[in-house]
Amino acid sequence: MYLGAIEAGGTKFVCAIGDHDGNIKERVTFPTTTPEETMRRVVEFFRPYPLEAIGIGSFGPVDLRRDSATYGYITSTPKQQWVNFNFVGEMKRHFSVPIGFDTDVNAAALGERRWGAAKGLQSCIYITVGTGIGVGAIVEGNLLHGLMHPEMGHILVRRHPQDTFAGVCPYHGDCLEGMASGPAIEKRWGKKGAELADRKEVWELEAFYLAQAIANYILILSPEKVIIGGGVMKQEQLLPNIRHHVMEFLNGYVQHEVILQKMDEYIVLPGLGDNAGVCGALALAKQALDE
Amino acid sequence: MYLGAIEAGGTKFVCAIGDHDGNIKERVTFPTTTPEETMRRVVEFFRPYPLEAIGIGSFGPVDLRRDSATYGYITSTPKQQWVNFNFVGEMKRHFSVPIGFDTDVNAAALGERRWGAAKGLQSCIYITVGTGIGVGAIVEGNLLHGLMHPEMGHILVRRHPQDTFAGVCPYHGDCLEGMASGPAIEKRWGKKGAELADRKEVWELEAFYLAQAIANYILILSPEKVIIGGGVMKQEQLLPNIRHHVMEFLNGYVQHEVILQKMDEYIVLPGLGDNAGVCGALALAKQALDE
Ligand SMILES: Nc1ncnc2c1ncn2[C@@H]1O[C@H](COP(=O)(O)OP(=O)(O)O)[C@@H](O)[C@H]1O
Ligand SMILES: Nc1ncnc2c1ncn2[C@@H]1O[C@H](COP(=O)(O)OP(=O)(O)O)[C@@H](O)[C@H]1O
Ligand SMILES: [Zn+2]
Ligand SMILES: [Zn+2]
Numbered sequence: 001m002y003l004g005a006i007e008a009g010g011t012k013f014v015c016a017i018g019d020h021d022g023n024i025k026e027r028v029t030f031p032t033t034t035p036e037e038t039m040r041r042v043v044e045f046f047r048p049y050p051l052e053a054i055g056i057g058s059f060g061p062v063d064l065r066r067d068s069a070t071y072g073y074i075t076s077t078p079k080q081q082w083v084n085f086n087f088v089g090e091m092k093r094h095f096s097v098p099i100g101f102d103t104d105v106n107a108a109a110l111g112e113r114r115w116g117a118a119k120g121l122q123s124c125i126y127i128t129v130g131t132g133i134g135v136g137a138i139v140e141g142n143l144l145h146g147l148m149h150p151e152m153g154h155i156l157v158r159r160h161p162q163d164t165f166a167g168v169c170p171y172h173g174d175c176l177e178g179m180a181s182g183p184a185i186e187k188r189w190g191k192k193g194a195e196l197a198d199r200k201e202v203w204e205l206e207a208f209y210l211a212q213a214i215a216n217y218i219l220i221l222s223p224e225k226v227i228i229g230g231g232v233m234k235q236e237q238l239l240p241n242i243r244h245h246v247m248e249f250l251n252g253y254v255q256h257e258v259i260l261q262k263m264d265e266y267i268v269l270p271g272l273g274d275n276a277g278v279c280g281a282l283a284l285a286k287q288a289l290d291e
Numbered sequence: 292m293y294l295g296a297i298e299a300g301g302t303k304f305v306c307a308i309g310d311h312d313g314n315i316k317e318r319v320t321f322p323t324t325t326p327e328e329t330m331r332r333v334v335e336f337f338r339p340y341p342l343e344a345i346g347i348g349s350f351g352p353v354d355l356r357r358d359s360a361t362y363g364y365i366t367s368t369p370k371q372q373w374v375n376f377n378f379v380g381e382m383k384r385h386f387s388v389p390i391g392f393d394t395d396v397n398a399a400a401l402g403e404r405r406w407g408a409a410k411g412l413q414s415c416i417y418i419t420v421g422t423g424i425g426v427g428a429i430v431e432g433n434l435l436h437g438l439m440h441p442e443m444g445h446i447l448v449r450r451h452p453q454d455t456f457a458g459v460c461p462y463h464g465d466c467l468e469g470m471a472s473g474p475a476i477e478k479r480w481g482k483k484g485a486e487l488a489d490r491k492e493v494w495e496l497e498a499f500y501l502a503q504a505i506a507n508y509i510l511i512l513s514p515e516k517v518i519i520g521g522g523v524m525k526q527e528q529l530l531p532n533i534r535h536h537v538m539e540f541l542n543g544y545v546q547h548e549v550i551l552q553k554m555d556e557y558i559v560l561p562g563l564g565d566n567a568g569v570c571g572a573l574a575l576a577k578q579a580l581d582e
Contacts, residue, residue: 150512158447171544216507217511221435
């Protein structure tokens, strides 16, 4: 018997079949188009397999309140056709197995905790820096929810004194996502991140903003591990630079040896690499089965 | 049978005897001096009562890792005589009952959740704005811990464009506590907060910084209730001003009716008033008993 996994992103869907140990047996990727067409492909992919449960890590915002009439819906996304899409309901119409559902980043955090860089820990955060900036968190052993799910990518950051860029967030302008997402980099410097590899100042500024946000996440959540991935993190000079600035921002205040002396083990790339999201969805399936 | 409660602050200790419903039967307050003298008074106060358990909400930093050799210690406090003080150990030497131990602000959050403004909710944060700025949090029904306990009072904030004050935090200068604690107000304006009641610009600036931090706490933790107390909040003009700025900072991004339309019920003063801390310690005692 297998578990099904869906990593539902705003640009592409990844569907996979896996086992209870996080091994992917089969996978397929297709672009996110209309809900009708996209879901038809999802259902087609899973149909042949005897599944025990399915996990979905979805772009959002999504409704995760179990007692809500719209639990399992994508709610107010900028992707018009997906607004109020009943994701869990649609899956349940086709598959009568337990369905796990959470945000894409919460799923990735769960995957990393079960099989990746945060294995065995009671807390961690997973940050993705790509088209947007999203963060999933595990605290006291559980995925973090609340009034809604967190939207940590939009925290307010302190502007770099030499930076006059207005930011690209439609809500806040110069919030973290507005200043440091892939599209922010492209708009600020007039080129895609991948083409700016040799421009030191680009990655210095990027590290300044990401480190500042991470310092605040550490002060607020006190995670045992900080995992950071996404397209922008393909720039290898970024991670050491981020670690350096985090230490500078905290300035010795958080007196734990991991932060004072083992920054290289504390802020790390995903242990599951680009599979964090899909393995996370697998972990959501497993969790749904255990409930 | 009774429960014992200790609200251990940097300037004063409050000890109380209470019942399982949060009612205080007896209480005493004395200044925090040396550990020897202070603990002698603590022990004297509790000695006559048949206690089932004792809860301690302590100033910190404190070690809360159950598997740590220094669990229950106050660790690196600026109060020299209390550095490495084995608080739980000292209590256990005198009373052979379960001892609950956490930070003062986590205790207050727990108290508010059990008997105060966050009754029945699965998440909340409790912020105190006084000599320092501290925050306790409950997430998914549990007190938030991690690598260490959070230190949310020290998050980095965006400076108000007209504000040139350097800040008073010895670690960060202009972090939240550095810009908005009681001593920061006193240093910036040359008078104690209580004497500045009629100076509109003081409370406008104060609300700007506190609201910014609260906006970030909301984006990161998504609490169902935000409770804010402490000496500085005695300024009644502050709370409406804070609510106003939080809405401005979030700018419609967090689309939940409580935040969009019921800010007056969302960001509130402590339901337990000045008893949040000591009732919280009582709640810690109760929790220790149930474990
Ligand atoms: N090698 C790279 N260096 C810098 N930026 C990159 C690199 N590769 C991709 N990006 C940026 O990352 C963003 C895409 O992020 P990604 O995590 O791949 O997808 P998404 O966030 O859409 O799921 C784009 O803005 C792109 O410019
Ligand atoms: N009415 C008031 N208006 C403004 N600030 C006040 C007021 N009362 C106390 N404060 C300030 O609050 C701080 C003390 O905070 P408090 O919460 O009472 O104690 P502590 O944080 O030491 O436990 C002091 O800096 C004091 O100036
Ligand atoms: Zn934003
Ligand atoms: Zn500070």
